[in-house]
Amino acid sequence: MKIGLSTGGGDCPGLNSVIRAIVRYASATLGHEVIGIEDSFNGLLERPYKTRPLGLTDVSGILNRGGTILGTSNSGNPFKLKPGQDPKSCDKSQMVVDAYKDLGLDCIIVIGGDGTQRIASQFIKLGLNIIGIPKTIDNDLLQADFTTGFETAVEVASEAIIRLQSTAESHARIMVLEVMGRYAGHIALHSGIASGAHVILLPEIPFSYESIVKKVEERRQLCHNYSVVVVAEGAFEKGGEQVFQMRPSGKKNLGGIGQVVADKLSELTGSDSRITVLGHIQRGGEPCPRDRILGTLYGVKAVDMALKGEFSQVVVMHGHKLKAVSYQSIANGYRELEANDMYLDAAEAIGVCMGR
Numbered sequence: 001m002k003i004g005l006s007t008g009g010g011d012c013p014g015l016n017s018v019i020r021a022i023v024r025y026a027s028a029t030l031g032h033e034v035i036g037i038e039d040s041f042n043g044l045l046e047r048p049y050k051t052r053p054l055g056l057t058d059v060s061g062i063l064n065r066g067g068t069i070l071g072t073s074n075s076g077n078p079f080k081l082k083p084g085q086d087p088k089s090c091d092k093s094q095m096v097v098d099a100y101k102d103l104g105l106d107c108i109i110v111i112g113g114d115g116t117q118r119i120a121s122q123f124i125k126l127g128l129n130i131i132g133i134p135k136t137i138d139n140d141l142l143q144a145d146f147t148t149g150f151e152t153a154v155e156v157a158s159e160a161i162i163r164l165q166s167t168a169e170s171h172a173r174i175m176v177l178e179v180m181g182r183y184a185g186h187i188a189l190h191s192g193i194a195s196g197a198h199v200i201l202l203p204e205i206p207f208s209y210e211s212i213v214k215k216v217e218e219r220r221q222l223c224h225n226y227s228v229v230v231v232a233e234g235a236f237e238k239g240g241e242q243v244f245q246m247r248p249s250g251k252k253n254l255g256g257i258g259q260v261v262a263d264k265l266s267e268l269t270g271s272d273s274r275i276t277v278l279g280h281i282q283r284g285g286e287p288c289p290r291d292r293i294l295g296t297l298y299g300v301k302a303v304d305m306a307l308k309g310e311f312s313q314v315v316v317m318h319g320h321k322l323k324a325v326s327y328q329s330i331a332n333g334y335r336e337l338e339a340n341d342m343y344l345d346a347a348e349a350i351g352v353c354m355g356r
């Protein structure tokens with residue numbers, strides 16, 4: 001077989017672990033060809049194509065390397081490209097289909113989050129054989145309990161919270177940490193639990209300042225004159241709205257709620273507050289062992305599916321089992337925390353304030 005391989009969307013730790021597993025299994029163990037496609041589908045829009053054959057030497061030493069050796073992009077949907085100054089978007093998807101045929105690919109394994117997989121599902125409709133692998137630090141892909149990259153982001157955020165605890169205590173301050181996660185609170189919740197945050201604010205639970213102030217006061221009664229608050233970038237006040245930042249490109253990104261919360265808590269409690277925005281540090285660097293293992297499992301399973309011709313499906317880890325699910329079931333929407341999420345219940349059981 002000739003298997004194409006691409007990484008799309010925002011990068012995350014563990015992508016190289018997936019690439020390595022696919023190349024080692026499909027190419028070195030089974031003798032098939034693996035063609036790396038650079039910069040997501042954009043590599044097939046270029047002429048000459050931005051592709052290269054991948055063998056054992058190409059993936060040697062990348063298991064614990066951050067980022068992706070294939071490059072990635074989270075802009076440039078081939079179905080809606082905005083060329084130059086032309087305000088009208090244009091559809092260049094046929095160029096990708098032509099490249100797929102011209103390269104003689106039997107399938108493409110697409111490693112990506114929901115945006116990339118939505119684009120992939122459109123290519124399936126145009127006749128391409130595609131198998132999906134979920135990745136994103138946000139852990140918000142439908143049907144998947146864990147996406148590659150999430151555990152590392154939780155580890156990075158957890159370490160930051162632990163570090164903030166001691167400086168918060170020394171200065172009797174409120175320390176606010178804003179973490180990523182888009183419209184889902186998985187990173188905030190897991191890292192907050194792991195590191196003893198006193199308040200965790202999530203997009204799924206619009207918060208009230210009253211409840212946060214109550215928590216800060218309760219802690220003061222116990223002679224704990226400091227508090228650590230973890231805020232998901234998508235969190236917002238009850239009756240309020242999510243906070244976005246406008247990029248010079250015109251793209252809107254979630255971000256800024258941490259500063260808003262820190263300022264308001266200063267005003268309401270009289271405590272000095274500081275904000276730390278963790279940003280892309282959550283996405284960079286070495287993947288943790290769990291992400292390297294998950295990436296390896298996902299890669300091997302995707303190759304097995306390719307060999308059996310099980311296309312138009314996405315590999316997911318669900319209930320500690322690897323499963324293949326249909327593209328339709330994951331491509332329209334994202335996975336937020338459910339009301340009865342066991343991590344949420346545990347956090348509340350031990351007295352963490354969720355801003356309710």
Ligand code: F6P
Pocket residue numbers: 010074113136137138180181182233253254283
């Ligand atoms: O989806 C991953 C993610 O890191 C989100 O958590 C965050 O909102 C977004 O990507 C940031 O995107 P960009 O890399 O374009 O700033």
